[in-house]
Amino acid sequence: MTAVVSPAPIAASRGLDPRAISSIEAILIPVGALVASAILFSVFLLALGKSPLTFFSLVWTGGFGSAFSIQNSLQRAAPLILTGLAFAIPARIGLTLLGAEGALVLGGFSAAAVAIPLVTFGFPAFIGLPLMALAAMLAGGVWIGLAGWLRHYRGVNETISSLLLGYIAIAIMNFFVEGLLRDPASANKPSTMPMGDAYRVGSIPGTSVHWGLAAGLILAVVLYILMTRTTFGFAARMTGGNVRAAKAQGLPVGFLVVTCCAIAGACAGLAGFYEIAAIHGQANASLVAGYGFTGILVAFLARQNPLAIIPVAIMFGALDAAGGLVQRRMAMPDATVLVLQGIIFVVLLVSETFYGRIPFLQPRKTGDRT
Amino acid sequence: MNAVTPIAPAAALSGPALQTVGMTKVFGGFTALDDLSIDVKAGSFHALLGENGAGKSTLVKCIMGFYTPTKGSVLLDGQEKTIRSPRDARDLGIGMVYQQFTLVPCLTAAENLVISRADAPAIFDWKKEKPRLDEFMDKMPFRVRLNEQVSSLSAGEKQKLEILKLLYLEQRFMILDEPTSVLTPGEADEVLGLLGEMARRGEVTVLMISHKFREVKAFCDSFSVLRRGKLTGGGDAQAASVAEMSRMMIGDTEVRDRAERRKHNDTRAVLDLAGLCAEDSEGRTVVNALNLKVNAGEIVGIAGVSGNGQSALVELLAGQKEIKDGGIFIHGKPFEPKRKDFDRFKVFGLPEEPLKNATVPRMSVAENIAFRSYDKPPIASLGWWLPPGPMRKKAEELIDKYRVKTTSPDSPIESLSGGNVQRAVLARELSGDVDVLIVANPCFGLDFASVAEIRSQIMEQRNRGAAVLLVSEDLDEILELSDRVAVMSGGAINYVSPIDATDRNTIGQHMAGH
Numbered sequence: 001m002t003a004v005v006s007p008a009p010i011a012a013s014r015g016l017d018p019r020a021i022s023s024i025e026a027i028l029i030p031v032g033a034l035v036a037s038a039i040l041f042s043v044f045l046l047a048l049g050k051s052p053l054t055f056f057s058l059v060w061t062g063g064f065g066s067a068f069s070i071q072n073s074l075q076r077a078a079p080l081i082l083t084g085l086a087f088a089i090p091a092r093i094g095l096t097l098l099g100a101e102g103a104l105v106l107g108g109f110s111a112a113a114v115a116i117p118l119v120t121f122g123f124p125a126f127i128g129l130p131l132m133a134l135a136a137m138l139a140g141g142v143w144i145g146l147a148g149w150l151r152h153y154r155g156v157n158e159t160i161s162s163l164l165l166g167y168i169a170i171a172i173m174n175f176f177v178e179g180l181l182r183d184p185a186s187a188n189k190p191s192t193m194p195m196g197d198a199y200r201v202g203s204i205p206g207t208s209v210h211w212g213l214a215a216g217l218i219l220a221v222v223l224y225i226l227m228t229r230t231t232f233g234f235a236a237r238m239t240g241g242n243v244r245a246a247k248a249q250g251l252p253v254g255f256l257v258v259t260c261c262a263i264a265g266a267c268a269g270l271a272g273f274y275e276i277a278a279i280h281g282q283a284n285a286s287l288v289a290g291y292g293f294t295g296i297l298v299a300f301l302a303r304q305n306p307l308a309i310i311p312v313a314i315m316f317g318a319l320d321a322a323g324g325l326v327q328r329r330m331a332m333p334d335a336t337v338l339v340l341q342g343i344i345f346v347v348l349l350v351s352e353t354f355y356g357r358i359p360f361l362q363p364r365k366t367g368d369r370t
Numbered sequence: 371m372n373a374v375t376p377i378a379p380a381a382a383l384s385g386p387a388l389q390t391v392g393m394t395k396v397f398g399g400f401t402a403l404d405d406l407s408i409d410v411k412a413g414s415f416h417a418l419l420g421e422n423g424a425g426k427s428t429l430v431k432c433i434m435g436f437y438t439p440t441k442g443s444v445l446l447d448g449q450e451k452t453i454r455s456p457r458d459a460r461d462l463g464i465g466m467v468y469q470q471f472t473l474v475p476c477l478t479a480a481e482n483l484v485i486s487r488a489d490a491p492a493i494f495d496w497k498k499e500k501p502r503l504d505e506f507m508d509k510m511p512f513r514v515r516l517n518e519q520v521s522s523l524s525a526g527e528k529q530k531l532e533i534l535k536l537l538y539l540e541q542r543f544m545i546l547d548e549p550t551s552v553l554t555p556g557e558a559d560e561v562l563g564l565l566g567e568m569a570r571r572g573e574v575t576v577l578m579i580s581h582k583f584r585e586v587k588a589f590c591d592s593f594s595v596l597r598r599g600k601l602t603g604g605g606d607a608q609a610a611s612v613a614e615m616s617r618m619m620i621g622d623t624e625v626r627d628r629a630e631r632r633k634h635n636d637t638r639a640v641l642d643l644a645g646l647c648a649e650d651s652e653g654r655t656v657v658n659a660l661n662l663k664v665n666a667g668e669i670v671g672i673a674g675v676s677g678n679g680q681s682a683l684v685e686l687l688a689g690q691k692e693i694k695d696g697g698i699f700i701h702g703k704p705f706e707p708k709r710k711d712f713d714r715f716k717v718f719g720l721p722e723e724p725l726k727n728a729t730v731p732r733m734s735v736a737e738n739i740a741f742r743s744y745d746k747p748p749i750a751s752l753g754w755w756l757p758p759g760p761m762r763k764k765a766e767e768l769i770d771k772y773r774v775k776t777t778s779p780d781s782p783i784e785s786l787s788g789g790n791v792q793r794a795v796l797a798r799e800l801s802g803d804v805d806v807l808i809v810a811n812p813c814f815g816l817d818f819a820s821v822a823e824i825r826s827q828i829m830e831q832r833n834r835g836a837a838v839l840l841v842s843e844d845l846d847e848i849l850e851l852s853d854r855v856a857v858m859s860g861g862a863i864n865y866v867s868p869i870d871a872t873d874r875n876t877i878g879q880h881m882a883g884h
Contacts, residue, residue: 017778017780018734018778018781018782018785019734229755229757230754230755231744231745231750231753231754231755231756232754234737234740234744234745235744235745237730237733238730238733238741241730241731241732241733242726242730242731244690244726244727245726245727245728245729245730245741246730247688247689247690248688248690248719248721248727248728249709249712249741250689250707250708250709250710250711250712251709252708252709
């Protein structure tokens, strides 16, 4: 272990180590934003004549009140961890990608499509499921990797291209699900062939939460280590911070950009795999559930830190899980929770402007610019 | 003082006198200005000297109303004035020309003047404005092509336009922040000469922040020197010697002696640029079949009017720009500006504007210092694992050795002053074994002590046998450091000469394309 910070003697330093300051900010500001959002949302509830107190206590009950609701929250948090990572990793290299929804859908669809021959020819699940997961990650990775490639080599704005690629992904799934790969038995809701119970990903022992949660937790830790403790992550952060300097250091910027995007796509694709293999059992329009977009919110609130994504995703999972309860008990539409999410997002964006501006946390400059 | 002074419209058409009395500005626990009183006489051309961090910008920001001083006041023509915002300063007729241009590039010069007015109407009646502008220009000592788009004006013209703008707004007290850093020597002399004449006629009063003693001696009539927020001297700029001024500026700080130029017998060509071509983002040729050889133990200085392809050349060598045609050879072997070849051929660089080209502003000083070595032992183990310990240890060593002033190795590098950012980059690029060094405007905007130090470091590398390519817009720097000088014009080298077989005039003529 290295010694603790020893400030250079030149400036008799008062106050905190810069690393400590940025960590305090990274916690204080998002928490402040959440509190502010809760207050704004309470105003909204009061205007509707509902009690904010009831609402928040219902959210607590619905999200964490019982073993069942905790498991429900965790179940919903699983895809959010993965889609949160899908936003956070490209953000580290300076890209704003909105493509997680599309990568999730395409990943889920690919998994279901690969499952058809596997199930038909009777491959055992221990071969079939990994192949499906691989197909999902590959499809998602290629999809978002494409947005990264377009960005670096053709100068196409990655935010727009990834968003549009998302709609193309959904259209591709619909095209096959309503056509070539439609299961004739799915009359009301066009779907692919059901994979059957043998091909279902089970639950983590002792819970009703599927293995996607474990995958999310492991990936969050692995990607955190990748971005902070490896040469790859260092090079990616250099590129994200200043691409001119990265080029002047001879870094393979194109490779780094495309790889980070592909990792992101693989995360979202994997979320799609678990949606298919653990929940739906077949691909259909239910895959388009907005997890990709909520993931953006999760990553934002977590400041693009893969580890912080875990608790934030669980919080949003709980909010989602409580939606039904709120609807029943308070006679409010399901979309109420979406209003809260929207408020959080806007307040978060505003709170971004507070970094480096909290007076009592300001480090002193070592020299005034002349 | 609570007496609110009514702000009078600046009708006076002569340069006012300005004094600061007991100006003090405290940031947190740090005193940036300490009981500072300067006196700028009416119609004088006053130089404000000082190292980076001495408090020069803080002082002018207090005068301009960007900062509220903790204590002290500003007197204009002997009357105390309250300046709470830049708007107050403008109404009092105090204007400033910043280091960077504040013109709108896509508008014409005339439009830029007119929109700068505080009472600019929503719709301009050009039939009325044009004659008024012409009348104004008739009274001015210098002209700018008013109907040209600002983006097509040269740096000198833009700077003149900035000054015209102040006169147009009737701001007769002008603060200039290193106004010549973007100009060629010729343009600088012209602009400062004209301002000097206007000041002598009493039409304006000029307060100029500068690092260049030559300009101060040539054009200013009085000066003040700041060090660590205090006034350390001042007086008649013509009477004081450069040695006296620099002593006031740097105090007892020891300035590294200039490294001596050592003779070499080894004259192998190390760096060979053969027919290099490059285009800018719009597809125009900016480097056009450029040929140049740099030998071991030699500094080749590339002079040229800015915008003749020098920065594109540096970008080519740094791998920031694609090579369209031609090749780069080092020791006769083809060199590709990628990380592998940077290491193999020991190529290092000090690009211009280090915060923009050589560092990641938000990453820490330690991380920035590790850019060259993060993927090699001892910092990285196994080729990919990056424990924080070794990186920090190495950074602490280099911070100490290169005297980088930072509160901690973990501070973001953007919180450092310009000189210290450049020192951190020097620490990274020059601490190893250097065969080829590419340097671009290394001392741009730095203070006296840093400049001497950085130049002697470059000379040391030359003496150790490195081939150094120095691209600089500062002709004095090239004349001081180079063994050979090459002039770049229109994207190619049109003149090469050993330094002792040429002079400023000959170089100047080739810079102009002759």
